[in-house]
Amino acid sequence: MADKIKDAKIIFVVGGPGSGKGTQCEKVVAKYGYTHLSSGDLLRAEVASGSERGKTLQAIMQKGELVPLDTVLDMIKDAMIAKADVSKGFLIDGYPREVKQGEEFEKKIGAPCLLLYIDAKGETMVKRLMKRGETSGRADDNEETIKKRLDLYYKATEPVIAFYSSRGIVRKIDSELPVDEVFGHVAKAIDDLK
Numbered sequence: 220m221a222d223k224i225k226d227a228k229i230i231f232v233v234g235g236p237g238s239g240k241g242t243q244c245e246k247v248v249a250k251y252g253y254t255h256l257s258s259g260d261l262l263r264a265e266v267a268s269g270s271e272r273g274k275t276l277q278a279i280m281q282k283g284e285l286v287p288l289d290t291v292l293d294m295i296k297d298a299m300i301a302k303a304d305v306s307k308g309f310l311i312d313g314y315p316r317e318v319k320q321g322e323e324f325e326k327k328i329g330a331p332c333l334l335l336y337i338d339a340k341g342e343t344m345v346k347r348l349m350k351r352g353e354t355s356g357r358a359d360d361n362e363e364t365i366k367k368r369l370d371l372y373y374k375a376t377e378p379v380i381a382f383y384s385s386r387g388i389v390r391k392i393d394s395e396l397p398v399d400e401v402f403g404h405v406a407k408a409i410d411d412l413k
């Protein structure tokens with residue numbers, strides 16, 4: 220496994236709920252052809268399959284909590300293996316959500332070369348998620364769950380940024396700007412890798 224993907228770049232995309240991670244990842248895919256793996260999307264696909272495991276996951280996500288580390292890491296790992304031969308880079312979106320997830324990822328898969336920290340204010344994220352909730356159909360895009368997700372982000376995920384900052388691979392991106400301007404900064408961070 221580690222062998223197969225050793226030449227591919229691994230980029231962690233971290234930010235609060237509704238900060239714009241998915242939006243920016245789509246644009247990176249379009250410009251750079253990297254493989255986008257969103258932990259949330261992988262989990263929602265499992266829920267959509269109607270499996271027993273999916274039902275358990277749905278209940279956790281609806282409460283705004285984190286699903287067990289092993290579940291999400293296995294899903295990401297399987298998805299990476301499936302693309303290992305063709306991918307020049309992986310965008311790991313929504314992972315790690317706590318420091319422990321980062322440590323386990325590195326033990327089982329490899330080290331990231333960049334962490335894109337997609338940063339928006341709490342009130343901005345809430346506004347965007349309430350708007351997204353009008354059409355997303357997502358069980359967690361409602362006021363009560365959004366508040367829990369935000370609290371958990373500040374408590375569990377922000378320490379991830381400090382953890383990787385000490386390694387010098389964090390690029391903080393101001394996501395209050397319009398989408399294309401945000402992408403300008405994202406693209407710069409990726410271009411600087413070369």
Ligand SMILES: Nc1ncnc2c1ncn2[C@@H]1O[C@H](COP(=O)(O)OP(=O)(O)O)[C@@H](O)[C@H]1O
Pocket residue numbers: 234235236237238239240241242243347348350351394395396397398401
């Ligand atoms: N820079 C931005 N300016 C305004 N709206 C944005 C911006 N980035 C994302 N959005 C909107 O905010 C919502 C959340 O974005 P999304 O990419 O799904 O965030 P995340 O994956 O971090 O939860 C979406 O409805 C998206 O269209």
Ligand SMILES: Nc1ncnc2c1ncn2[C@H]1C[C@H](O)[C@@H](COP(=O)(O)OP(=O)(O)O)O1
Pocket residue numbers: 234235236237240241257258259260262280283284285286287288291312313314315316320359368
């Ligand atoms: N790395 C991870 N560890 C544990 N749970 C995760 C996870 N990634 C996603 N989940 C679960 C809990 C999240 O509240 C939910 C939705 O995640 P998401 O789609 O990444 O949200 P968003 O893009 O709005 O930030 O899925």
Ligand SMILES: [Mg+2]
Pocket residue numbers: 240241257259313
């Ligand atoms: Mg997302």
